[in-house]
Amino acid sequence: MRFHVLTLFPEAFAQPLQFSIVARAVQRGQINIDVADIRDYTHDAHGTADDYQFGGGHGMVMKPEPVFEAAEATLSGYDAVILTTPQGELLTQKLVEELASSPAIAIICGHYAGVDERIAEGLATRPVSIGDYVLTGGELPAMIIIDAVTRLLPGVVGSPESVAGDSITTGLLQHPLYTRPAEFRGMTVPEVLLSGHHAEIDRWRRRKSLERTLEHRPDLLSTASLTNDDRRYLAG
Ligand code: 6GU
Known part of the structure; x- marks a missing residue:
């Protein structure tokens, strides 16, 4: 380019x-x-x-x-x-x-x-x-x-998934991210992320994305493809 x-x-x-x-x-x-x-x-x-x-x-x-x-x-x-x-x-x-x-x-x-x-x-x-x-x-x-x-552009960012899953593209803001250490100044990493249960981790991330989008960018939600589960969660 x-x-x-x-x-x-x-x-x-x-x-x-x-x-x-x-x-x-x-x-x-x-x-x-x-x-x-x-x-x-x-x-x-x-x-x-x-x-x-x-x-x-x-x-x-x-x-x-x-x-x-x-x-x-x-x-x-x-x-x-x-x-x-x-x-x-x-x-x-x-x-x-x-x-x-x-x-x-x-x-x-x-x-x-x-x-x-x-x-x-x-x-x-x-x-x-x-x-x-x-x-x-x-x-x-x-x-x-x-x-x-x-x-x-192809090959510029390491993993194509990180570009494909862009918040905004998906209509949802990104979930929170954590790296080591697991505890820092009394603040801990959510237990589920340390659990190794991938289905649980995906569910937690999805919910955090939904919560954040609802709080900061509710206008985006109409462009996101939401499951019935998502809608139930958002309805609280
Ligand atoms: Cl493209 N130019 C200027 N001067 N101000 C801006 C802008 C551009 N976009 C938002 N504000």
Whole structure:
């Protein structure tokens, strides 16, 4: 998978993606991340990439010419050209899965008050927001998209089951996890997990997932496939 990032702040990408699983995916050649500096495609001495809004109003707007020129110089035949914007489609695991099936993804990082609408109209195919809050720029959203997509690529995460059983994908949040020691500062690991009774362990995990989802994300439950047993348990 090839990621092409177009940004006014390429230095933001120098360190953050260079650790753990994403870094390993780069090293193994499973993904490739190219970062282009939009400012390299400006034409004045100051490298002006933004300007005042027509119609008046607070906040600068990213000019179309440098973004189009950066895209034309660096991209070719991409399936998805994402524009990061709070006005975009919400990034969900379903959208991440869809993106993971493209051979290449371009991400234009929005900045300032926003981008000239012609970037959305004539260049980006997919405006994406990462959640209902406002960030100062699209660099962190771009990294989040890269991380989430990379994780789904074949062979990137050790066990395919850990990806297939993702909470959110299943509509249920993950059950609690424990490792050694069995007792830590007076807090103990639930007895059932030490019992070796796999059916009991599965039942306990399922119930904890149901409880957590009901408490923190009741909106997800309608997307989960629930058994009659699950429904009885939730009904209390
Ligand atoms: Cl993609 N960009 C900005 N600036 N803020 C956001 C966002 C994106 N998604 C949520 N908030």
